[in-house]
Amino acid sequence: MVETSTASADSATPVFVAGASGYIGGRLVTRLREDGHSVRCLARSPQKLGGKGWASDPKIEIVAGDLADTESLARHLRGCRAAYYLAHSMVARDSAQQNEDQGLATSFATAAARTECQRIIYLGGLAEACEGARPRLASRLKVEAALRSGVTPVTTLRAGTIIGSGSASFEVLRYLVERQPLMLAPWWVDKPCQPISIRNVLHYLAGALELPDSAPPTFDICGPEVVPFRVVIRHMASALGLPRRPVVRIPIVSPRVGALWIHLATPVSHQVALPVADGLQLGAICRADHAVRLMPTRLLGVRDSIDAALGKVAVGQVETSWTDAGPIAGDPDWAGGATFVYREETDVEASVEDVFRSVCRIGGRHGWYAADFLWRLRGLMDRLVGGPGLDRGRRHADLIRHGDALDFWRVTGIEHNRSLTLRAEMKVPGDAVLEFQIRPIENLDGRTWIEQVARFKPKGLFGVLYWYSVLPFHGIVFRGMLSGIRRAAEENAAARLAGRDQSELEDASFGRSAGNG
Secondary structure, eight states, X not given: OOOOSSOOTTTTSOEEEETTXXXXXXXXXXXXXXXXXXXXXXXXXXXXXXXXXXXXXXXXXXXXXXXXXXXXXXXXXXXXXXXXXXXXXXXXXXXXXXXXXXXXXXXXXXXXXXXOOOOEEEEEEGGGXXXXXXXXXXXXXXXXXXXXTSSSOEEEEEEOSEEOTTOHHHHHHHXXXXXXXXXXXXXXXXXXXXXXXXXXHHHXXXXXXXXXXXXXXXXXXXXXXXXXXXXXXXXXXXXXXXXXXXXXXXXXXXXXXXXXXXXXXXXXXXXXXXXXXXXXXXXXXXXXXXXXXXXXXXXXXXXXXXXXXXXXXXXXXXXXXXXXXXOOOOOOOOSSSOOEEEEEEEEESSOHHHHHHHHTTOSGGGTTSSOHHHHHHHHHHXXXXXXXXXXXXXXSSSOOXXXXXXXXXXEXXXXXXXXXXXXXXSSOSEEEEEEEEEEEOTTOTTOEEEEEEEEEEEOHHHHXXXXXXXXXXXXXXXXXXXXXXXXXXXXXXXXXXXXXXXXXXXXHHHOOOGGGO
16 A cells, blocks of 8 residues: 655655646645655746746756657656656647647657656556547547657556536536536436545555556546436535525537537537537546555545535635646747737836736736626627626635736736736737736836837738727727726825725725626
8 A cells, every 4th residue: 555645765866847837736846845845846938937836946947848849758767767748738639730739659669768757657547548538539549658668667547527617627517507507417417436536546546656567557536426427416516505406407509509508508629528528428437446555545535525625715825737738839929010009108106016016916706897797798709709707706816926817818917016917818800919018107116107008910901990980999908907907006095004804995996796706
């Protein structure tokens, strides 16, 4: 049996994590550090990990690298006793992208073979190994096979539906139950499933480090209950304090139609929803109990898993989210071609800290300080054409970091008390960036200057027409937003001087619907 609560004698030797910026990887680093391990994290953009709570820990090393660069990978893997491969994409992939995924896994296996790395640990899904699995699920088996193409032993953990705050499957379930008094569901709502808590997933991932060489190469990891998905729906409704949701089966619903409905009704995109829908349709359950016997722990049932996840959401302690995964596009190249700019600026009777804090509260349940109905309308239009819309909200009510999603924007630059840069991820015919620059006004103590700049580089004639069609609303939206930020910052400053709670004051003055929190 494996006990992971105490670090092993090898804990000083680093453990390598590829995919530390993702939902599972970000939490795994925390767990490994709590167990006393040193961790080396690979990131294509190291600044994306800079805002993690563990980034400044002396036992955490962040290295810049690309999975396609075998030579660079081998250098980073040297000295590591084991490596986690958690870098596969969450979204549905076409054949070309699947080949790319396999190529990256092969590169990783080749690099590991050139080092003293003793084991590769890979997290897959139960549904992938099911008979009749669709190509977009079965492709991950090819990634696993690519990892096994080298000489380094591979341990694969296959999980069912993961229940955890911020996970894609949890968000799908929560929003569907909240928004549908009557649940219209495909036939697979009565297929058995075996959900597992994210806490138990992390236990098994950490425990895999200490498995003996004689251990099986593949483990099914699941929770203790095998239930039809309609029971999971009932538990979620009860945990949310909602009336019981009647479930009506629809005879024929293709995964693509189901994914489209998930896209429209929840924050999860249809690309992410497709594999989720595929997995639910197969009704994957554990086929072996090796994990329970070799890595014992208390397994959380469905209701306990849901309660734990909702508890994290309620107190704003969602450590990672499904929106964290994937590359972050940099700012567009503004050189060449037409670039439209809309600029607003103002001075604020508040400190730089007060202004920056107010800027960083935009989006999510706080809204956008002005014309929220226009933002909601734009979000609805975006969802209808396949974009993320506003439902993604934000990871934390007050704190943001590089790479965070803010509704249909993404944080691509942040300098504390100086600047914030957001890049649009909504469906738009061009590249859109929103920037905030903040600096103290010389010779005027307690006053701050803030500039807000919206830049748009159109793609083709339609992009130009789009800019001019929305230009009349910019004064309402952006000028109103800046005025709201100024007002909030000045009230923050006054509240701080008066010793009152800033968050309470802001929420009272600028309270928004909690639906995006």
